Amino acid sequence: MTAVVPVRVEPEVIRDTSPTFALRGVALIATLVGVVLTATASRYDFFGDELYFLSAGRRLDYTYADQGVVVPFFAHLADLIAPGSLTALRFPAVVMCVGAVVVAALIAYELRGSHRAQLLAAFTYGTSSLIATQVALSTFSFDATFTAVITWLFIRWVRTREDRLLIVAGLVAALDMQVKWMIPLVWACLGVGVVLCGPREILRRRALWIATGILASAFIPILYWQSQHNWPQLAMGSIIGAEQDATGYGPIGFIPQWLALAGFLGALLLALGFWGVYKLESLRPYRFVAVALVVMTAFVIATHGRPYYPTGFFPAMFALGAVCLMQFERKRWMNLALVPIIGLTVITFAGSLTGLPLPQHWRTQTHTAIDLGVRSALFGTTNWDRMVAGVAAGYDTLTPGEKEHAVIMAQGYWQAGAVEQFGGRYDLPETYSPSRGFGFFGPPPDTTTTVIYVGLNTAEPELRTRFDRVERLGGLDDPIGIPGIDRMVAVWKLQGPKQSWPALWDSMTTLYFDLGHWQDPRATTRPTR
Incomplete structure (x- = not known):
């Protein structure tokens, strides 16, 4: 009788097939973006708001009439380190741009996107027209990146269910409150997206409400200051809306400007991102991001706000679009279609950095506030x-x-x-x-x-x-x-x-700013102090 020798069966090795973070590629893109933006940061003369931030930095306070202390603080720091240097003044904005590039790739990674998807998301943000807007020292420079970070933390929570991420998101939002007071709207829009599309489980997490409390507590000193100065921020909304109508065609011109900020490749990824969250099973848990962008965009259009206000969601949407695009990566027609789009994106990006501002002797006389807006973009503010x-x-x-x-x-x-x-x-x-x-x-x-x-x-x-x-x-x-x-x-x-x-x-004292080419019928010179 033959003895039966037991055969030892090795347990199956379960390999993690999820993608790794494309560290080297993303680092290369971020470094190139940082070097290029730093090298070209001083091509425009001072913008008017930058001059104001320098003045505010010389009078540091815990908050101001229409923004927090962060931007004046960095303006003050630049003025101490390198007085009069545009590169030093705008370097914090460059760092924020580079940070947004990295966050776009991190979001693609959280969505389980391949290396190509991560690199595409980073490349798209790094070559978008948003960069040209974000590189000047402004509240938007910081607000856009902080919004992207908060969105990334929410997306990572969906994948990992780590509640500490929500606490960190609340801390980042509280920091953003010291930049610009748009972040409660971002937080609310994300909440609307979650309520409408899920995951509604997050609403039952105590960490979310702790994070919301952190954000609310950061608002208390600002509310106190506003109450002591006749609530100037409440009056600013209508004035900014009137300025936007005068210089940017108002709601009619919003979407074209909004898409122009995304760029050729960015507009494609925005469209694919919206398509992907409703058609691809793997991206459906993240539909709340797309809904948040739609809700915030609708609100900003209705209130005649600036086109760049909702663009803090663009890194996430670029990542969603890049992951979706990779579903077609084996289709030859898609690869061929990408070539001219990427080419136009690179040409536009390089052209804006090397061709703008245009030579001053090309200037023509301005007759309307719209002319003035175009002049500022093409030639800057000089003299x-x-x-x-x-x-x-x-x-x-x-x-x-x-x-x-x-x-x-x-x-x-x-x-x-x-x-x-x-x-x-x-x-x-x-x-x-x-x-x-x-x-x-x-x-x-x-x-x-x-x-x-x-x-x-x-x-x-x-x-x-x-x-x-x-x-x-x-x-x-x-x-x-x-x-x-x-x-x-x-x-x-x-x-x-x-x-x-x-x-x-x-x-x-007045919140109305006379641009010289228009008269706002809603403007008032009533006391604002």
Whole structure:
């Protein structure tokens, strides 16, 4: 009888077939984007808001009239490290751009996308027109990346169910509250997406409500400041909407601008992302992201907001689109179709970095606010030094006794920021402005008897209602210049304020910013302090 020898059966080795993170490729794309953006960061002159952030950074506070402390803090840091350097000023925005590129790839990885999908998502964001918008120092520079990080954390929670991710998302949202106050809307839109599409299990997680509480607690000091200053942020919504209507065709022009920010390849991936979350079983758990983008876009259109407000969701949508596109990677027609789209994307990206701003001698005269918006994009805002030189020339006409109790005042907060930035070479006194956030820095001291005022040349009638003596000292009116900078600009000498400075300031401060080419019928000069 033959003995039966038991045969040992080795257990089957279960290999993880899920993709790994394309670390080297993503690192290469992110590094190239960072190097290129840093090298070209100074091609545009200062934008008006950047000058304001520098001024706000010189007056650091825990919050401001229309944004948090983060952007002024980094502006202040750049001003300390490398005064006057555009590259240093914009480097934090470059870092945020690079971060968004990496997050787009991380989201593709969480969606179980292949290396190609991860690299495509990173490449798409890194070559989109959003980069050109995000690289200037602004609240959007930080807000877009923080929104992308929050979305990534929600997507990772769907895959892993690790509740600590929700807590981290709440902390990131609280940090974003110190940048721009759009993040509660982002949080709410994600919530609407979850309620409509799931996974509704997240609503039962205590971690989500702790995270929401963290975000809400970050809002408390901001609400206190707003309540002490007559709620300026509430009034800003309608004013920004009117500006958007004037310079960007309002809701009619929203979607074309929105798609232009995505770029050729980005627009394709947006479409595929929407298609994929409803058609592909593997992507359906992430439908809430697409719904959140739709809800936020609809809200921004309805309130006449800026086209870039909802684009913090673009990294996630690019990742969804890239994963979806890989479903067709073996189809020859798809590969052939991608070639011209990628080519156009690269050409557009390279062209925007090397061809813009256009040569200044190509400028033409602006007639409308839309012209002004196009001019800013194609040529930037230039000749700040000419305006400041005009202010200095006016200041030099004062006697030594007048200079002892004189200040500079600017009609617009851009002009005020420019005077502070470039006025040091002329030894100008303190600068004040009743415009927007600058107005909340306070009025001139009570000892002020003489003001050198710079503003649009249409401001004189109003000035005569507030001062006993108004004398025009000079001006700038370059036909192809920019209103408020080197066109339609006048400099006055003001004396004899008809009220005390605190009372006069209360009547002068306004959130309305006169662009020189339009008049907002909803604008008000009511006290905003």
